[in-house]
Amino acid sequence: xxxxxxxxxxxxxxxxxxxxxxxxxxxxxxxxxxxxxxxxxxxxxxxxxxxxxxxxxxxxxxxxxxxxxxxxxxxxxxxxxxxxxxxxxxxx
Numbered sequence: 802x803x804x805x806x807x808x809x810x811x812x813x814x815x816x817x818x819x820x821x822x823x824x825x826x827x828x829x830x831x832x833x834x835x836x837x838x839x840x841x842x843x844x845x846x847x848x849x850x851x852x853x854x855x856x857x858x859x860x861x862x863x864x865x866x867x868x869x870x871x872x873x874x875x876x877x878x879x880x881x882x883x884x885x886x887x888x889x890x891x892x893x
Contacts, residue, residue, distance in 0.1 A: 808838045819856060827853045 815829045827849040834845035864870050 804837065808833065811837060
């Protein structure tokens with residue numbers, strides 16, 4: 802029970818830091834999921850990616866509605882990031 806409370810408090814701290822500095826949520830979430838919550842590293846990485854992705858998506862929606870998001874630039878950076886991740890995955 803106390804582990805879940807500590808995990809929730811630390812998750813709130815991740816959310817605050819992500820909101821203040823705009824990034825780094827996965828870097829903070831993985832150690833908490835592994836060392837505090839007791840998950841193995843591979844599921845912790847997958848969970849942190851989905852959690853931070855969902856939080857980022859919920860944060861970008863209001864900005865997109867106000868016209869503050871340049872979709873062309875977002876797609877270019879997204880494609881480059883996915884290509885880089887894939888090349889790193891295959892060991893290129």
